[in-house]
Amino acid sequence: xxxxxxxxxxxxxxDGEPSIANFRHVQSPVAALQDGQVLVRNHYLSxxxxxxxxxxxxxSYAQPQPLGEVMQGGTAGEVVESRSPKFAVGDKVVGMGxxxxxxxxxxxxxxxxxxxxxxxxxxxxxxxxxxxxxxTAWYGLVKIIAPKEGDTVVVSAATGAVGSAFAALxxxxxxxxxxxxxxxxxxxxxxxELGFDACIxxxxxxxxxxxxxxxxxGVDVYFDNVGGDILDTVLTRITxxxxxxxxxxxxxxxxxxxxxxxxxxxxxxxxxxxMEGIVVFDxxxxxxxxxxxxxxxxxxxxxxxxxxxVQGLEKFPDALLKLxxxxxxxxxxxxVTKD
Amino acid sequence: xxxxxxxxxxxxxxDGEPSIANFRHVQSPVAALQDGQVLVRNHYLSxxxxxxxxxxxxxSYAQPQPLGEVMQGGTAGEVVESRSPKFAVGDKVVGMGxxxxxxxxxxxxxxxxxxxxxxxxxxxxxxxxxxxxxxTAWYGLVKIIAPKEGDTVVVSAATGAVGSAFAALxxxxxxxxxxxxxxxxxxxxxxxELGFDACIxxxxxxxxxxxxxxxxxGVDVYFDNVGGDILDTVLTRITxxxxxxxxxxxxxxxxxxxxxxxxxxxxxxxxxxxMEGIVVFDxxxxxxxxxxxxxxxxxxxxxxxxxxxVQGLEKFPDALLKLxxxxxxxxxxxxVTKD
Numbered sequence: 001x002x003x004x005x006x007x008x009x010x011x012x013x014x015d016g017e018p019s020i021a022n023f024r025h026v027q028s029p030v031a032a033l034q035d036g037q038v039l040v041r042n043h044y045l046s047x048x049x050x051x052x053x054x055x056x057x058x059x060s061y062a063q064p065q066p067l068g069e070v071m072q073g074g075t076a077g078e079v080v081e082s083r084s085p086k087f088a089v090g091d092k093v094v095g096m097g098x099x100x101x102x103x104x105x106x107x108x109x110x111x112x113x114x115x116x117x118x119x120x121x122x123x124x125x126x127x128x129x130x131x132x133x134x135x136t137a138w139y140g141l142v143k144i145i146a147p148k149e150g151d152t153v154v155v156s157a158a159t160g161a162v163g164s165a166f167a168a169l170x171x172x173x174x175x176x177x178x179x180x181x182x183x184x185x186x187x188x189x190x191x192x193e194l195g196f197d198a199c200i201x202x203x204x205x206x207x208x209x210x211x212x213x214x215x216x217x218g219v220d221v222y223f224d225n226v227g228g229d230i231l232d233t234v235l236t237r238i239t240x241x242x243x244x245x246x247x248x249x250x251x252x253x254x255x256x257x258x259x260x261x262x263x264x265x266x267x268x269x270x271x272x273x274x275m276e277g278i279v280v281f282d283x284x285x286x287x288x289x290x291x292x293x294x295x296x297x298x299x300x301x302x303x304x305x306x307x308x309x310v311q312g313l314e315k316f317p318d319a320l321l322k323l324x325x326x327x328x329x330x331x332x333x334x335x336v337t338k339d
Numbered sequence: 340x341x342x343x344x345x346x347x348x349x350x351x352x353x354d355g356e357p358s359i360a361n362f363r364h365v366q367s368p369v370a371a372l373q374d375g376q377v378l379v380r381n382h383y384l385s386x387x388x389x390x391x392x393x394x395x396x397x398x399s400y401a402q403p404q405p406l407g408e409v410m411q412g413g414t415a416g417e418v419v420e421s422r423s424p425k426f427a428v429g430d431k432v433v434g435m436g437x438x439x440x441x442x443x444x445x446x447x448x449x450x451x452x453x454x455x456x457x458x459x460x461x462x463x464x465x466x467x468x469x470x471x472x473x474x475t476a477w478y479g480l481v482k483i484i485a486p487k488e489g490d491t492v493v494v495s496a497a498t499g500a501v502g503s504a505f506a507a508l509x510x511x512x513x514x515x516x517x518x519x520x521x522x523x524x525x526x527x528x529x530x531x532e533l534g535f536d537a538c539i540x541x542x543x544x545x546x547x548x549x550x551x552x553x554x555x556x557g558v559d560v561y562f563d564n565v566g567g568d569i570l571d572t573v574l575t576r577i578t579x580x581x582x583x584x585x586x587x588x589x590x591x592x593x594x595x596x597x598x599x600x601x602x603x604x605x606x607x608x609x610x611x612x613x614m615e616g617i618v619v620f621d622x623x624x625x626x627x628x629x630x631x632x633x634x635x636x637x638x639x640x641x642x643x644x645x646x647x648x649v650q651g652l653e654k655f656p657d658a659l660l661k662l663x664x665x666x667x668x669x670x671x672x673x674x675v676t677k678d
Binding site (some may be wrong): 032033059060061080227232246247248249252258260261262263264265266267268269270271273274275276277282303 | 381384398400465544566586587588591597598599600601602603604605606607608609610611612613614615617618621
């Protein structure tokens with residue numbers, strides 16, 4: 001083999017916003033395959049908010065990303081060589097991989113690679129609407145929220161991969177869906193393209209007024225991806241028995257001091273409400289149920305999977321930063337090579 | 340009738356800690372009874388943390404206490420005159436009343452007065468272990484927590500009316516109960532008298548270390564009466580799937596600025612944990628189940644109802660302040676007159 005691999009390693013732990021200095025772009029030869037192994041050429045790498053947390057040396061639901069090793073993340077690619085009976089050259093596969101152009105993967109490792117059908121859904125969508133973010137939304141809805149028809153459901157980061165999937169799922173269950181997104185363009189998109197009932201532009205600084213106007217009966221369900229001031233504002237408008245899913249807190253991930261705690265958390269008491277955290281990995285055994293439902297919506301148009309595709313591995317970590325300043329519009333993926 | 344009533348009215352809304360200037364002690368003649376009415380002489384008035392919140396002009400689960408009217412609160416007393424077929428002179432009664440020596444009550448008003456049996460349990464305990472605080476603990480345990488045998492359960496304000504009832508109920512269900520209380524005397528009491536497995540003295544400033552040592556496997560359940568730093572510290576030690584009941588936040592009730600939000604709330608995400616608020620009034624239809632269970636424990640010694648009895652209506656609001664500086668030891672009641 002004379003293939004040269006391009007990789008991105010974590011060189012040091014970011015203090016606040018990650019910068020290029022925290023990473024190292026390296027090249028190394030791809031090892032020859034052993035029996036049972038598969039060589040995957042990664043077409044897409046998934047850029048997700050949780051990656052920031054794993055760069056810290058802190059207890060979380062997964063081990064921190066080790067220093068000096070290749071960055072971990074979701075990958076989608078194609079089998080280009082196989083010494084495993086389970087995979088054939090040409091198979092499209094997704095998995096939890098690492099940031100490199102070529103991956104050598106044990107074909108027997110449970111969950112490391114999953115074959116996907118790209119005749120109905122494009123490969124990159126398996127990193128978004130029918131991948132980890134979509135299943136996250138599905139899990140939050142089914143496991144935590146159990147929405148009732150007519151519930152007023154609010155979701156932040158509404159045009160993100162999780163938020164837009166959540167909205168489609170909630171609409172399909174008869175909920176009234178109000179988004180929170182940054183800027184008029186994103187807001188218009190949620191209503192015009194994604195079928196939201198309404199959307200609040202947080203960058204206009206009128207979240208409280210927007211909730212009052214657009215959710216006159218209050219907020220029954222809030223799916224929180226952002227934390228910070230927006231969570232605090234929604235807490236002032238929840239209804240009795242409201243359910244809040246804590247899925248993420250992107251406004252806080254680069255905080256160098258203490259995280260901003262929700263000072264209005266006593267609204268949970270007043271309203272007998274519930275706030276609960278979820279981690280999608282807990283739901284692996286029902287992943288297929290989620291993917292099947294969402295693939296159907298993608299096909300019939302009830303769900304759209306807008307993507308923000310950045311070309312080239314060398315764009316990392318700059319591409320990742322788009323998540324934190326709200327610059328991405330749709331599911332952010334890094335395209336390593338053409339399908 | 341020549342009876343003179345002594346009353347306490349709310350004169351102005353406190354900014355921070357309530358003071359005597361916020362209240363007015365008044366005297367007025369007791370009105371003659373109409374058909375259907377009952378005259379109750381109040382023996383005990385219940386001093387509870389929630390009363391502070393009701394002094395604010397803020398949305399809560401109950402209307403704010405109106406200015407210029409008699410303070411509302413739990414009462415326990417005896418029927419001294421009756422024109423209702425439902426109550427006889429000598430009946431011991433409890434209810435949600437107002438701060439005065441004599442109350443004229445409509446005998447038909449649902450829930451206004453409830454006859455209680457004082458042959459087994461002293462009258463004042465119906466304001467504590469077998470009253471609203473005890474039922475609060477029961478509700479939190481049964482409705483929100485559903486503890487499993489062997490769960491490590493932590494409760495703050497451990498010697499308070501709610502905390503001590505909660506501990507007895509959790510012990511009866513096979514949990515390991517660790518309290519958080521202020522000072523060595525209270526801590527010794529929880530273990531020596533109330534049957535806690537251990538207790539952490541928060542005034543010694545070692546809550547984190549105490550939790551690490553006394554809950555080595557982490558905290559499965561936390562029943563929070565205090566909020567603030569203690570809630571934040573417990574959040575760092577919860578286990579996967581932990582359940583936190585938000586019952587109160589006495590450390591924050593006199594805050595003049597923003598409430599201190601739990602900056603470690605993302606521990607809910609990492610641990611897939613749940614935080615939920617409760618209000619005991621929601622449980623009125625099953626009040627009797629709670630009272631029956633707890634009266635049994637009081638009788639067989641598994642529960643103790645320590646009281647801190649302050650004599651004289653004129654001691655309000657000074658007596659109330661004991662709740663906020665942790666000076667009370669046991670359920671705080673104001674004795675208006677002897678049983």
